[in-house]
Amino acid sequence: MFSNLSAGALGLTLDHATAIDLAARHGFGGVDPDLEALRALGGADAVAEHAAAVHERGLEWGMGGLPIALDAPAAEFREQLMALPEALTLLRSAGVTRLGTWIRPMHEQLDHRQNWRLHLGRLSLVAEILADHGLRLGLEYIGPKTLWSTERFPFVHSLREMRELIAETGASNLGLILDSYHWYTAGETAEDLAGLTDADIISVDINDARADRERDEQMDLDRRLPYDTGVIDLPGFLGAVRAAGYTGPVKVEPFLAELAERPVDEVLTDIAARLERAVAVG
Structure with missing residues (x-):
């Protein structure tokens, strides 16, 4: 395991170059790739040179976002699918x-x-x-009942269901995004x-949950930093x-x-320490 800086996951607005600099400065082991920043470099050769420079700073790539919405309307999904190979070529470069x-855990019209x-x-x-293109795809299930119960038909919201869906595709390059918050709220x-x-x-x-709410009362977008409350069994x-x-x-x-309201170096010093604890000890 290696600690990874994902600025977006922290709610920080950082351009790609700044994220790389900060990740290296604060001792992270990796940083998320930015597809738009790679596009701006002008081609596969420039992208490969950029990646080599990132690795020279001791950083690995974390996980990029899939540039397709799996539940998009059919016409939109087809357009995104047609554009996918170009994006993947850059990412692999x-x-x-x-x-x-x-995976959106509910739907108003489609039953399970x-x-x-x-x-x-x-x-x-x-x-x-x-x-x-030699790429793997991680799928994240969303655990909070306060979300998956808000529309008529609940959908995949547990590890068991996600593993069943992955298995049924027969694809060997699909896997899990494991999130401690969803694991906890799913009762796992x-x-x-x-x-x-x-x-x-x-x-x-990794993250923690509010101590003043029961498991089924936890809200998806109202979490706590890992190890803050001890509600989630992170070890x-x-x-x-x-x-x-x-x-x-x-x-x-x-x-x-x-x-986002605190000095960025202060935030990343804190986050790096929490990740170091997680990776080394649990």
């Missing part, structure tokens, strides 16, 4: 190997079976294109993570991730607006 997205078929078909298409334990391997996990997010979660032999990025994703 940079040496990026991991992309990720989240209809939504399952939609995602199964689209994921199979996307996974095949990604495989042609370290035992639920037993048997996972490094090949099953694309990325890991158990990370111990299971470590037992899986996971070698990828670990980032903090708290959705705390107050972080």
Whole structure:
């Protein structure tokens, strides 16, 4: 595992060059790639040179965002699918190997079976294109009941369901984004993570939950920094991730607006220390 700076996950507005500089300065092991910044470099050769410079600073790539909305209207999805190979070529020129997205855990019109078929078909298409470019895709389930119960038909919102969806695609380059907040709000334990391997996990997010709310009262966008409250069993979660032999990025994703109001170096010193604890100890 390595600590990863994901500025967006922290609510920080940093351009790509600044994020790289800050990640290196604060001792992170990695930084998320930025597709638009790579496009601005002007071509595959320039992208490869940029990536080499990033690695020379001791940084690995974390996880990029999948530039496709899996639940988009059909015409929009087709357009995004047509544009995907160009984006993937750039990402591979940079040496990026991991992309990720989240699965919306409810729908107002599509029942579970209809939504399952939609995602199964689209994921199979996307996974095949990604495989042609040597890329893996992480899928994140969303655990809070306060979110998945807000529309008529709940959809995938647990580790078990996500693993079933991935398995049914038959794609070997699909895996999990494991988020301690969703793991906790889904009512899961370290035992639920037993048997996972490094090949099953694309990325890991850590955070804590509010101490003044019960599990089913927790809100998706109202979290706490890891180790702040102890509501989430981070040692158990990370111990299971470590037992899986996971070698990828670990980032903090708290959705705390107050972080953007503090000096950025102060924030990143704090975040780097929490990630160092997580990666080294759990």
